[in-house]
Amino acid sequence: MIEKDVSSNQRSALNPEDDSPNLTTFDLDSGEWFIGDRKVTPEEGNAAFRKHLREHVSVSLDANIAEYFQTKVGKDGIDAVVNRVLREHTGSEPQ
Numbered sequence: 001m002i003e004k005d006v007s008s009n010q011r012s013a014l015n016p017e018d019d020s021p022n023l024t025t026f027d028l029d030s031g032e033w034f035i036g037d038r039k040v041t042p043e044e045g046n047a048a049f050r051k052h053l054r055e056h057v058s059v060s061l062d063a064n065i066a067e068y069f070q071t072k073v074g075k076d077g078i079d080a081v082v083n084r085v086l087r088e089h090t091g092s093e094p095q
Contacts, residue, residue, distance in 0.1 A: 033045025040048070061069070072081045087094060 033040045033042055033048075035044070035048055069078050069081050069085075074081075083094075086092075
């Protein structure tokens with residue numbers, strides 16, 4: 001993944017067809033937040049957005065466990081497989 005500097009105070013060139021645009025702080029500060037059809041405060045919007053972010057963790061697995069997950073990897077990748085197994089085990093819903 002390539003990380004990009006979004007500290008610019010200038011508006012980015014947003015393309016409605018781009019589902020992952022590069023946003024600047026200007027875009028975020030001047031935008032409007034909606035949850036469904038309801039306009040919300042920037043604080044509410046940020047909280048809702050952050051609720052769905054994934055947290056990066058580093059885990060060491062036993063060789064046989066790592067091999068198990070490697071055999072289950074499809075187009076989604078190992079992260080998705082581990083998340084699915086852990087969600088099933090904990091009974092939690094995807095975010």
